[in-house]
Amino acid sequence: MQAFAQLLDSLIYTRSRNAKLKLIVDYLHATPDPDRGWAMAVLTGDLDLPGIKPALIRALIEERVDPVLFAMSRDYVGDTAETVSLLWPDPVVPPRESGPLSLSEVVDRLGNLSRADAPGALAAMLDRLTANERFALLKMAMGALRIGVSARLAKTALAQAFALEIEAVEELWHGIDPPYAALFAWAKGEGALPTAADTPVFRPFMLAHPLEDGRVDLAEYAAEWKWDGIRVQLVHVAGETRLYSRAGDDITRSFPEVARAFTVPGVLDGELMVKGDAQGHGTEEGGAASFNALQQRLGRKVVSAKMLAEAPAFVRLYDILFDGAEDLRDRAWTERRARLEDFAGTLPAERFDVSALIVAPDFTTLEGIRAGARDAAIEGVMLKRRDSAYVAGRRVGLWYKWKRDPLTADCVMMYAQRGNGRRSSFYSDYTFGCWTDDGELLPVGKAYSGITDEEMKMLDRFVRAHTTARFGPVREVEKTLVLEIAFDSIHESKRHKSGVAMRFPRIARIRTDKPASEADTVAGLRRLVT
The missing domain is CATH 2.40.50.140 (Nucleic acid-binding proteins)
Known part of the structure; x- marks a missing residue:
């Protein structure tokens, strides 16, 4: 825990992106498995300790210090983990166990706790740790680091540490569980590629730059509506379907009707929305409802039959990455668009349609069309270079997003x-x-x-x-x-x-x-x- 606590402390007080990358790279080189894998899980938000909740942590500290003092201190400091780590008193009786705790020991213990055992186990660990280590443990347990490190930055550091392509790391990441032993073995040249070709893994999305006070030539760029749902990737491989969010989170269980309907091998990019209801809360008959309607379904692991009936989900398709086993990402957008339209014809129309292109002879006309759009499900306009490949991340000049005026x-x-x-x-x-x-x-x-x-x-x-x-x-x-x-x-x-x-x-x-x-x-x- 000491090395991980020092890493978090250093990251908090480091502003430079390159300096943050170096800190993580150095940690990954110096730290053995499985500790470095669990550290990556924490930094990327992939660690879940269900037995530890903020309410439990507040209850523990209020048993040891005056609740009013804690509340005032928390109000002043602005962070529960930092407040508790500083206020936690030294134990009256020395803990039965002593010596340093490793990060993997903490995860193994806290990850398998019942609700009844959690308070005692967490308190015993806090008694053994220094203030910096307590802070790291509590940040890890609550899953809200706020240290200026995104999941993308942490994965970039991993790629730099082992001379890998960040796109390769992103593609493999969601097919492997923490502490990523197989990924590290492959990165060091000591193991095979950790995911098989028949695994429905996540591929990084292509993203757009904002269009700021600029104009583009519509002979070079295609225009389509930017819909207001959540960006999703649909993957069907070897008889298995998964839906991934933009962050790479597996959201298949939240939208089972979409997963069941996607049974053709391939990988698609689109916007997941829910349909307008009988009261007309949609763009048209069977059209998209507002994001507010979709929000009722987000984050649910179990979706009731009533919710499936009242807010049925569908995907408005933007792009195609794979047609069967054929990788289309290097093809031009115009070719991918034609392949997408053909592919979409094999899917149930109830669950999938293709985002329509906006027909405009020039940019001035497009400005007028955009200005007149105030649909609940339209967020703006996308401009996509017709010869652009599907490239992970944001690349200047390829895709632009032109949001409607607020x-x-x-x-x-x-x-x-x-x-x-x-x-x-x-x-x-x-x-x-x-x-x-x-x-x-x-x-x-x-x-x-x-x-x-x-x-x-x-x-x-x-x-x-x-x-x-x-x-x-x-x-x-x-x-x-x-x-x-x-x-x-x-x-x-x-x-x-x-x-x-x-x-x-x-x-x-x-x-x-x-x-x-x-x-x-x-x-x-x-x-x-x-």
Whole structure:
């Protein structure tokens, strides 16, 4: 644990991407199996310790220190793992077991705990560790590192450590379970390729750059709608089907009807959505419903028959990577598009269709078509170079995403809470509301992005100077400050008292020039519901 704790500590205080890569590379070279494999599982978010929950950790620390002291400290520090690691007292009686703990020992022990055994086992480990090691263990257990390292960066470090192609690492990653012994053996030249050709593995997605104040020649680029669902990859190999999210997570069990319908060997790229319902919450008869409808199904390991009937899923196809065993990724987009249309004809129309191209003679016409699109399921326009291969990651000049202009509303700040990480000392998460016809202010959303550091400091000063009540870590403030909120769309919501929920809200401007009484109304937001 000591070496892993030192790695996390160093990563937290290192800003440079290249310096972070070197830290991970050095750790992988110096650390034996299986510890380095478990470290990679932590850094990529692939480690699950189901017996350890945040509530358990809070209960343990509140048995050992005053709960009020812990709450105040957590509010000040802004991170539960750091707070507990610093406050955890030395045991009155020395622990029966002593000596350093390895990362693999911790994972083996915590990964096989019953709910009844978890408190005692975790407390015993915390008693044996230093503050830095406790911090690493708790971060690992809660699965929320927030250390400035993405899964992609960690995999890039692994590729650099063993002179591998990052695309090869990405392709193999989801076919192997932690601690990835077979992957490390292959990387060192001591083992065979760890996944067979008949395994339904994940291939990295091709991604797009934002189109910023530019124009493209439609003779060179094809245009199609950018749909508002979740990007998925469908893989069928050797009689087995898997659905992968953009992050490479296996989501097959959440959408069994789609998996059952995809029985033709191949690999496809598309947007997973749910169909519009009988009340017309879709683009047309059998069309796509809003992302809000899809959200009800995300993350469910078991999907009820009622949900399957009320929110049936389908995939709007974008591209084809494999046709059977034939790899098409090096072919031009125009050829892949023709192959995709042929392939889609062999699939059930109830579950699969092909994303239609937008016909426009020139870019000016396309601008007008995009400006007129305000469909619940349309997020914008994709522009794809007609001769582009399917290349993993973002490559300049190949694909562009051109999102529709956001909607905006003037809202009143109601509550604030401290942020996390480097924002933990500032009130940087804001709940805001709009007026009802009766003059009541109801929350309509929460945002923490879109502002500069200087604006965050200004808002933090406002919160501290205008607090009217405290509810744990949340402060209620005087209802006098207006925030202009940008958002992609708005939908009906039974979970919120206002009856509406914003999609991707962010702060566009701080409206010190506008009185709170002139902020927008809930009724006005309802007219924007799609």
